[in-house]
Amino acid sequence: MNLWDRLLLPKTLSQEAWQWDGTAFRRRTWGEGIAEARHAAAGLYKRGVRQGDVVAAVLTNGPDALPAAGGAWMLGTRVASLPIIARGMDVAQYTAQLRRLRSL
DSSP: OOHHHHHTSHHHHTOEEEEEOSSSEEEEEHHHHHHHHHHHHHHHHHTTOOTTOEEEEOOOSSTTHHHHHHHHHHTTOEEEEOOOOOTTOOHHHHHHHHHHHHTO
Protein backbone atom coordinates (compact mmCIF):
# COMPACT_ATOMS: atom_id res chain seq x y z
CA MET A 1 0.00 0.00 0.00
CA ASN A 2 1.45 3.38 -0.98
CA LEU A 3 1.27 6.68 0.88
CA TRP A 4 -1.79 8.02 -0.97
CA ASP A 5 -3.70 4.78 -0.35
CA ARG A 6 -2.93 5.07 3.36
CA LEU A 7 -3.95 8.73 3.44
CA LEU A 8 -7.31 7.87 1.89
CA LEU A 9 -8.24 5.18 4.43
CA PRO A 10 -11.34 6.25 6.43
CA LYS A 11 -9.46 5.92 9.74
CA THR A 12 -6.68 8.18 8.42
CA LEU A 13 -9.02 10.78 6.94
CA SER A 14 -10.64 11.28 10.33
CA GLN A 15 -7.35 11.70 12.21
CA GLU A 16 -6.71 15.20 13.43
CA ALA A 17 -3.67 17.42 13.32
CA TRP A 18 -2.94 20.96 14.41
CA GLN A 19 -2.08 23.62 11.87
CA TRP A 20 -0.79 27.14 12.36
CA ASP A 21 -2.90 29.55 10.29
CA GLY A 22 -0.75 32.63 10.85
CA THR A 23 -2.46 33.78 14.03
CA ALA A 24 -3.39 30.65 15.96
CA PHE A 25 -3.36 26.87 15.84
CA ARG A 26 -6.47 25.23 14.49
CA ARG A 27 -7.55 21.62 14.53
CA ARG A 28 -8.22 19.93 11.21
CA THR A 29 -8.47 16.44 9.81
CA TRP A 30 -6.34 14.77 7.15
CA GLY A 31 -9.55 14.49 5.15
CA GLU A 32 -9.84 18.28 5.07
CA GLY A 33 -6.22 18.52 3.91
CA ILE A 34 -6.80 15.95 1.16
CA ALA A 35 -9.93 17.82 0.03
CA GLU A 36 -7.96 21.08 -0.16
CA ALA A 37 -5.20 19.34 -2.15
CA ARG A 38 -7.78 17.99 -4.61
CA HIS A 39 -9.19 21.49 -4.98
CA ALA A 40 -5.68 22.82 -5.68
CA ALA A 41 -5.10 20.03 -8.24
CA ALA A 42 -8.32 20.96 -10.02
CA GLY A 43 -7.27 24.62 -10.09
CA LEU A 44 -3.89 23.76 -11.58
CA TYR A 45 -5.54 21.53 -14.18
CA LYS A 46 -7.98 24.29 -15.10
CA ARG A 47 -4.98 26.57 -15.71
CA GLY A 48 -3.40 24.09 -18.13
CA VAL A 49 -1.00 22.22 -15.85
CA ARG A 50 -0.69 18.57 -16.82
CA GLN A 51 0.97 15.40 -15.56
CA GLY A 52 4.74 15.58 -15.97
CA ASP A 53 4.87 19.39 -15.86
CA VAL A 54 7.05 21.25 -13.37
CA VAL A 55 5.18 23.59 -11.03
CA ALA A 56 7.28 26.34 -9.47
CA ALA A 57 6.17 27.38 -6.00
CA VAL A 58 7.36 29.44 -3.08
CA LEU A 59 6.48 27.11 -0.21
CA THR A 60 6.33 28.71 3.22
CA ASN A 61 5.17 27.38 6.56
CA GLY A 62 1.73 28.84 5.91
CA PRO A 63 -1.57 26.95 5.71
CA ASP A 64 -1.59 26.90 1.89
CA ALA A 65 1.73 25.07 1.46
CA LEU A 66 0.50 21.51 2.02
CA PRO A 67 -2.62 21.77 -0.18
CA ALA A 68 -0.60 23.45 -2.94
CA ALA A 69 2.22 20.87 -2.95
CA GLY A 70 -0.20 17.99 -2.38
CA GLY A 71 -2.41 19.15 -5.24
CA ALA A 72 0.55 19.41 -7.59
CA TRP A 73 1.69 15.90 -6.64
CA MET A 74 -1.84 14.51 -7.00
CA LEU A 75 -1.89 15.90 -10.51
CA GLY A 76 1.36 14.07 -11.25
CA THR A 77 3.58 17.11 -11.54
CA ARG A 78 6.97 17.83 -10.04
CA VAL A 79 7.26 20.73 -7.62
CA ALA A 80 10.21 23.12 -7.90
CA SER A 81 10.43 24.85 -4.53
CA LEU A 82 11.72 28.38 -5.02
CA PRO A 83 13.43 30.33 -2.22
CA ILE A 84 11.42 32.66 -0.04
CA ILE A 85 12.35 36.32 0.07
CA ALA A 86 15.41 36.89 2.26
CA ARG A 87 15.23 39.15 5.28
CA GLY A 88 16.12 42.69 4.23
CA MET A 89 15.69 41.97 0.50
CA ASP A 90 13.35 44.28 -1.34
CA VAL A 91 10.73 42.99 -3.77
CA ALA A 92 12.63 44.16 -6.85
CA GLN A 93 15.74 42.21 -5.80
CA TYR A 94 13.65 39.14 -5.03
CA THR A 95 11.88 39.31 -8.39
CA ALA A 96 15.24 39.64 -10.15
CA GLN A 97 16.49 36.56 -8.24
CA LEU A 98 13.46 34.52 -9.34
CA ARG A 99 13.95 35.64 -12.95
CA ARG A 100 17.58 34.47 -12.82
CA LEU A 101 16.43 31.08 -11.52
CA ARG A 102 13.93 30.81 -14.37
CA SER A 103 16.71 31.16 -16.92
CA LEU A 104 18.77 28.27 -15.47
